[in-house]
Amino acid sequence: MKHTDQAPNGRNPVRTSPTAVGIVPKPNHITDGEGEFHLNAATVFIATGDAHAEASYLADYLSHAAGFPLPVHETEDASDSIVEMRIDPSDTRRGSEGYRLTVTPRRTEIVAATPAGLFHGGQTLLQLLPPTVYGASPIEPQDWTVPCVEIDDSPRFAWRGAMLDVTRHFLSVEFVKKFIDLLALHKMNVLHLHLNDDQGWRIEIKKYPKLTTIGAYRPETLVGRAMQDPSDRDFDPCQQEFDGVPHGGFYTQDEMRAIVEYARVRHVQIVPEIEMPGHAQAAVAAYPELGVSDHTEGVTCIATDVSQVWGIHPTLFNASEETFAFLQDVLTEVMEIFPSRDIHVGGDEAVKTQWRESPSIQARMRELGLEDEHALQSYFIGRMDTFLTQHGRRLIGWDEILEGGLAQNAAVMxxxxxxxxxxxxxxxxxxxxADHKHTYFDYYQSEDRSSEPLAFSNTLTLAxxxxxEPIPEALAPEFAHHILGAQAQLWTEYMPDSKQVEYMALPRLAALAEVTWTDAAHKDFTDFGERLSVHFRRLDALHVNYRPTHFDERKDRV
Incomplete structure (x- = not known):
């Protein structure tokens, strides 16, 4: 590739060498060209219709780092530096999120069938520029070069996501938005928000204010590792060590709508999760009538409070019509905030002891003609499935919802x-x-734990x-189209703040982004490591507290 010593405007250009481009995730088809494109104060963006919003977003983003405005025009300009962004609905061969990016010395062109595809093309263009474009403050010199290239790209999977647990430790609106930016940077398109659990309820529900006045706060938090599950019969909360520091918080509906809009602009859909029938202790602490009050199971001393400990809890919602009405009211308000097709209802780790030992629950099961407690959970989830389907949504839940029979319209995580x-x-x-052996980012990142912060006891390396491979070998090829994709899980028991979330997420999130975007035949772990060294500089510019990785394939497989 040829380089000149000086930019056309006389400034010294900031160059990205062809060997250090480092696009993550790796594009599926890339062809190097000759020469380079200069992006500077003379650059003009061209876009019309729905493409105008995508061009304006990209131009504004670049302007913050460049220190000068980058205008977006609707008609061709005489400039020698043009970035054209165009939607071509007839060009569907790349699907709804693919794009073509062509860089020549005087013109850069991004073409896609949809705004989402244009956005992803814009993210690739940003990565072709020096990492300093990700900085928030203007830098000098104000002339950047982009290597001439043609990229034809589209994602392997439609669902490329991450689950963020904001219940065990509450995370600020500002951080949730930053996390959305990180997803967009990696061309990931789903943020699954885990909004309630035993340790806290995190979203305002106007019909039930005690969910947040009571359910959003706990008086203190367990120190160190959970040695027992609260569902164990011999669990003794008095033997645990606590920090004595109150913890809590919640998102108002206005705040959550602002987050949803922030994500929409970046083509990230937010999938809300309201856990049921287990992980219900915060809700039952707020409204005890939702729980199982007549069970004989011995663990009762923590059931009336928002939990301060980790692990699987025994507290379940009861199966009364009043409780179903409560949950449907909650889901109604949730659907008014979140436009996503999928609504997650949890369904995992619902220990059936309370149901099994409750006379009222057993009577309810006989009334419904249900054989056992697994059948009751299936009935419970089925009621929510019918309700969500009637409202044009789809229920999704953890794989325990298969037990007792899967609801008719449900999707499974x-x-x-x-x-x-x-x-x-x-x-x-x-x-x-969401196989925990490959996607649980709350696991340690190395077998050498001497310098690692506290985490769940398993290990999940970058390699x-x-x-x-998200498509299981055991799955017959004719069913492979039902695998929508994969997502990372960030359970936050041992992530007390946003910096720790960033440390546990990255660079593993970058690896999963490539798993879900790049065709398997185009992946290469050694090449990924080389690109990651450039990518870390982008994360530095974004002030991300990623885990430093001295990349060595053999060592990282340990």
Missing amino acids: SWRGEAGGVAAAEKGHDVVM TVYHY
Whole structure:
């Protein structure tokens, strides 16, 4: 590739060498060209119709770092430096999120069938520029070069996401927006928000204010690792050590609408999760009538409070019509905030002890003609499935919702391995793969834990994430189209603040982005490591507290 010593406007250009481009995730088709494009104060963006919003977003983003405005015009300009962004609905061969990016010395062109495709093309253009474009403050010199190239690109999977647990530790609106930016940077398009659990309820529900006045706050938090599950019969909360520091918070509906809009602009959909029938302790603490009050199971001393400990809890919602009405009221308000097709209802780790030992629940099961507690959970989830379907939405839940029979319209998030995903896909249900062995980012990042912060006891290395194949070998090819994609899980028991979330997420999130975007045949772990060294400089500019990785394939496989 040829380089000149001086930019046309006399400034010294900031160059990105062809060997250091480092696009993450890796484009599926890239062809190097000759020469370079200069982006400077003379550059003009051209866009019309729906493309104008995408061009304005990209131009504004670049302007912050460049220190000068980049105008967006609707008609051709005489400038020697043009960035054209165009939607061509007839060009559908790349799907709804693909794009073509062509860089020549005087013109850069991004073409896609949809605004989402244009946005992803814009993210690639940003990565072709020096990492300093990600800085918030203007820099000198104000002339950047882009290597001439043609990129024809589209994602392998439609669902490329991450789950963020804001219940165990509450995370600010500002950080949630920053996390959305990180997803967009990596061309990931789903943020799954885990909004309630035993340790806190995090979203305002106007009909039930005590969910946040009571359910959003706990008086203190467990120190160190959870040694027992609260569902164990011999669990003794008095033997645990606590920090004595109150913790809590919640998002108002206005705040959450602002987050949804922020994500929409970046082509990230937010999938809300309201856990049921388990992980219900914060809700039951706020409204005790929702719980199982007549069980004989011995763990009762923590059931009336928002939990201060980690682990699987025994507290379940009861199965009364009043409780179903409560949950449907909650989902109604949630649907008014979140436009996503999918609404997550949890369904995992619902220990059935309270139901099994409750006379009222057993009577309810006989009334409904249900054989056992698994059938009751299936009935419970089925009621929510019918309700959501009537409102034009789709229920999605963790793979335990398969137990007792899968609801008719449900999708499954397979976390306990591949078996749940295979079973659901073979029944004709869509599946998001969330196998804990490859996607649980709350696990340690190295077997050498001496310098690592406290985490769940398992290990998930960068290499293990990168080599993940979301389509199970056991799945017959005719059902593979039901695998929508995969997502990372960031459970925050041991992530007390946003910096720790960033440390546990990255660079593993970058690896999973490549798993879900790049065709398997085009992936290469060594090449990924080389690109990651450039990518870290982008994360530095964004002030991301990623885990430093001295890349070595052999070592990272340990």
